[in-house]
Amino acid sequence: MSDNEPIRLGFVVAEFNRDLTYQMELLGAEHAKFLGAEVIDTILVPGVYDMPLAIKKLCKRDDIDAVITIGIVIEGATKHDEIVVQHAARKITDLSLEFDKPVTLGIAGPGMTRMEAHQRVDYAKRAVEAAVKLVRRLK
16 A cells, blocks of 8 residues: 555444444444545444454455444443443454554444433444544554
């Protein structure tokens, strides 16, 4: 990859809480364009817990420089939200190291209300920015 080529991103987006993750996806794609990167592919998955397989599929591709995860995990009546995010974050880190490719965490939660989730849709922009910086700095 030369310095003039745009950074090529893959998005993995959770459908759970889609009203919010759709906003995150749009913000992330807009921010990628602003940073001179492009979204090559987007894979929708049922929820945050279901992301690792889609991440792995994108990490294997030579035309993807980094993967961004986008999701919202809202607090429930049990500690399920904590378990989901802990396991997803751990696997996301493992995949990044396994494929030597940035995989960034654009997942808001756990332990937040729906109202707090609305205030955190910008996590997608942060994840895109982190991915772009990592690709540039690690090449």
